[in-house]
Amino acid sequence: MAPLPRITPMLATPGRLPLPGGDDRWAVETKQDGQRAVVYLPGDGTVQVRSRSGEVITSAYPELRDVGGALGGTPAVLDGEIVALDEEGRADFERLQSRMGLTRAPVRAVERAAELTPAHLVLFDVMFLGGQSLLAQPYAERRQVLRSLGLDGPRWSVPGAAVGRSAEALDLTRASGLEGIVCKRLASRYEPGVRSRSWIKIRNVLTVDAVIGGWVPGRGHLAGLPGALLLGERTEGRLRYIGSVGTGWSERERAALAGLLSVAAVASCPFTPMPRIAGAHWVLPRLVGEVKYTSRTRAGYLRHPSWHRLRPDLAPEGSA
Known part of the structure; x- marks a missing residue:
């Protein structure tokens, strides 16, 4: 073969x-929201899974072994994404992170991780099938071929x-x-x-009006200027840290923020509990910024945050 x-x-x-x-x-x-995977089915009942970078990650996901026989003796190369699902059936990247990087872990540790956080393979394209390349075929035809393969199993499926x-x-x-x-x-x-x-x-894209509680200096030509702002939300009378943002502003906005932050500088951290951030400079929590983000971790931290604008019209709730 x-x-x-x-x-x-x-x-x-x-x-x-x-x-x-x-x-x-x-x-x-x-x-x-998971780990990209190219799935190789030689047609002999085995499977090899490679990451986007080309690394072989098959051993990290033992629950996907049975997909090797899903097409019988027909060889194929499939494109998809490995996800970990939450209680409502939604992909949760934070959960999947505990599974990623286990390619060299002991077999028992990998099997235990699979029991605690089972993976699911979502297949959305077919690039090679039965000895023939499908790369030149239009997406609509490849999609029809993929649907015809009946790839719906206990740990894999084809999305709508x-x-x-x-x-x-x-x-x-x-x-x-x-x-x-x-x-x-x-x-x-x-x-x-x-x-x-x-x-x-x-x-x-979601937005949040976040309180600025500190900043971290940039590097190189940004030395002395904010490289990232440290953000918080008022919860039960305290300012809780929800992450940092370091993209989305112009050089003019960065310089203006630097001036405002220097005036508001304080020695003590305004966040409770105090986040462990090397080189942090703390400020009075009086400035509010509108920040874009895609989702939150289970701990409440912003994912993929991007600065949108300063909100001088908003007062941070509960600030002194």
Whole structure:
């Protein structure tokens, strides 16, 4: 049996609605929040799973071994994402992190991790099947082939896709607490290793009015200027740390913030409990900023935060 071709996964480009050319040219899938995986099925009952970088990660996910026989003797290369699901069936990247990086761990430790946090393989493309490359076939045809394979098992599945309903799908993912959507041009070929405009990922963006409780200096030409702001929220009378933000502002905004922070400098940390952050400078918690983010960890920290604007019209609740 000829060896399977090594294929680097195609990547999506960040974007927004409306979609170029109109909705009827695009399929919409739910954006999965997990670890990208290329799945190699030689057709002999075995499976090899590789990460986006090409690293073999099969041993980290023993519960996916049975997918090796899902297509019988038909060799295939499939594209997908490994996720860990929460109690409501949503992908939870924070949970999956306990599984990632276990490729060299003892077998018993890996099996124990699989029992505590089982993984699920979401398959959304087929690049090679039965000795034939499908890379040049349009997405719509590859999708039809993938659906025909009956790949629905105890630890793997093929997600749904809709055509012509991108805005509705984005609203639905937002209401369901999901990360967002990926829109794929129906006529597009599979482009290995390319961050293509034929795949567009659109994240749900949330905002929070966060209190600035400190900052960390930047490096190099940013020395002495804020490299990141330390953010908090008022909870039960205390300022709770919710993470830091270091992107989204212009150099002019950075300089203006530096001036405001220097005036508000204090010696004591305003957060309870105090976060362990090397080189932190504390300030009076009187400045409020609007920050964009995609979701929160279970501990309440912001994921993918980005600065939007200072809110001088807002007073931090409960500040002195």
